[in-house]
Amino acid sequence: MPELPEVEQVRRTLAPKLVGQTVSSVRIFYPERVFEVTPVEFRRGIVDSRVKKLSRRGKYLLMQTDRQYTALIGLGMTGRFIVEPSLEPLDxxxxxxxxxxxxxxxxxxxxxxxxxxxxxxxKVGQHPFLARLGHEFDDKRLTPSVLRKELQRFRRRNIKSVLLDQGVIAGLGNIYANEVLFAAKLNPEREAHTLNVNECSVLLGTTRRILRKAIEMGGTTVRNFRDADGRDGRYASELKVYLREGQPCPRCGKKNEIRRIVLGGRSTFYCPRCQK
DNA sequence: CTCATGACCTGACGGC
DNA sequence: TGCCGTCAGGTCATGA
Structure with missing residues (x-):
């Protein structure tokens, strides 16, 4: 569920409840979802330490303690944080x-x-969850020519799949990849390596503008997303193409023009008239 | 290496 | 009402 803006909203709402607190217990209910270390190692690394900082890299949350360890948390499609007294039995x-x-x-x-x-x-940057992540979207070093160079490594892949590849720009998921390409007037099937510097510049601009705005609005709730205060994101009203198959294009106005195709196994929404 | 596909897991929704 | 197919914010292993 959560892409970068949603994870950032979770970070912002969870941090005040967590940072500075001492973690007195760690209980793992689903050990299959603990990676690289055993559940016992995870528990030992965190329990009895104080949370110093809650940060984000791509779609991952990083819970840094005052000891030597940091917990890494990826929310998958439907992961959600709830802070409440006691431990009710909860599926x-x-x-x-x-x-x-x-x-x-x-x-x-x-x-x-x-x-x-x-x-x-x-060594958190070397951890397998993070080691292969690309640039943060607001990294100043990510210039149009740097982006163009990165896109050259792909032989035939379309730009939509490449945006979903966390190794180029970390944090884009299916909602924002669709929205960013619509705003940049780029066809999702366009081969990534054919983008020129100018197109990369436009693409970077729309990516930054849309992610910033989505963060400001607390992310997008389409179905399940809630932040750590239990609130919905408010960016859904800004979506131009995502889940809008068959609706008129908000740019060219043509009726029934938003199409849905499948690229790299994911639903892809676009206006064929605006995105050549 | 590159790319497409299925697997992981549960629930919501639409059609019949 | 109930059953079935499809789809959903992500990521990884597999194999051509």
Missing amino acids: YLIVAFGLKRNRMVKLYDMRRFSRISLAETG
Whole structure:
């Protein structure tokens, strides 16, 4: 579910409840979703330490403690944080962190695609979850010519799949990849390596504008997304093409023009008149 | 290496 | 009402 803006919104709403707190217990309910370390190692790395910082890299949350370890958390499609007193019996729990005064930070996930892991804080960038991630969308070093160069490595892949590839720009998912290409007037089937510097510049501009705005609006709720305060994202009203098959194009106005095709196994929405 | 596909998992929704 | 197929914010392993 969550792409970069949603993960960032979770980070912003979870941080005030978590940073500075001591984690008095760690209970893992779904050990298959703990990667690289054993559940026991994960628990030992976090329990009894204090949360120093909650940050984000791409779609991953990084919970840094005052000891040597950082927990890495990927929310998959439906991962969600709930902070509440005590531990009610709850289906779909992945992990629960106990804080003071009976408060619990629970990660639960209906589809159970969430993933957690542990790294030494100094080596967190080398962790397999993060090692191959591309640029952050707002990284100043990501210039149009750098982007163009990165797109050259793909032989025939279309630009839509490449945007979903976390190795170029980290954090774009299916909603924003569609929206960004519509805003940039680029056809999703366009081969990525054929983009010129000017097109890369436009694409970078729309990516930054859309992600910033989506972050400002607390992300997009289409179905399940809630932040750590239980609130919906408000960006859904800004979506121009995502899930709008058969609707008029908001740019050229042609009726019934938004198409849905499948690229790289994912639904792709676009206006064939505006996106050549 | 590159790319497409299926697998992982559960729920919501539309058609019959 | 109920059953079935399809689809859903992600990522990884597999094999051509």
